[in-house]
Every structure is written in C-alpha cells, then in structure tokens.
Amino acid sequence: MRVGDRDRWGNITSIEVSNNSIIKLPIKEVRQRYYRGICRSEEVFLEAIREFSDKKEEFYRIINEFPYLKERSKKDIIMFLNGFYQDFDRRNTIIYKFLGQCEDF
16 A cells, blocks of 8 residues: 555555555545445434534543643644534434445445
8 A cells, every 4th residue: 555645744544455456535634524334224324423423522522621632732733623513413414425425335
C-alpha cells in the first residue's frame, strides 16, 4: 500500500492498494464527509441517526470536559461536530447521501 494524493494540508485523499489499483475519494479535503459504508435500508440509516441524535449532548459534554485538549482544539472539534449534526437535521438529505454513496459488497 502506498500513499497517493494529499489535500492542501497534507492529509491523504487517495491510496494505492496494489500496483494498478487506486482508491480515489471524491473529496478535496479530509474534513469533507463521504460515506463509504455498506448499503443498508433507509430504516437502518434512520435508526443510526436516532442513536447519534440521542448521544449528541453526551458527545459535546465529553469534548468540553476532556482535560487534555486545549480550548482551541475543543472549538475545532465542536465546529466539525456541529457540521455533522447539521446534516442530521436534514434527515432526507443525509439518507439520500448514504443511499447514494454506499457500497454493495
């Protein structure tokens, strides 16, 4: 396995898994969200969204109370998490993304 492309911060956006096989993600930056999981039914995705929604406050609490993170890092993580939950608030959009980006194995 060999590293392929990198984004502007040096984060990996593609890898070469064999001599002729490269996995290229359709993202420009590592912080872009792209679902690469197994295809599931809409009901399964909705249940996963409910689980994450139920844990939302706990995630934020853990980040804010974690003593080994600097305040700047906490703010950065929370901003990323805010984007994650904004997608969840648009349930039809995120389900459509999951169904469109999933992999049949």
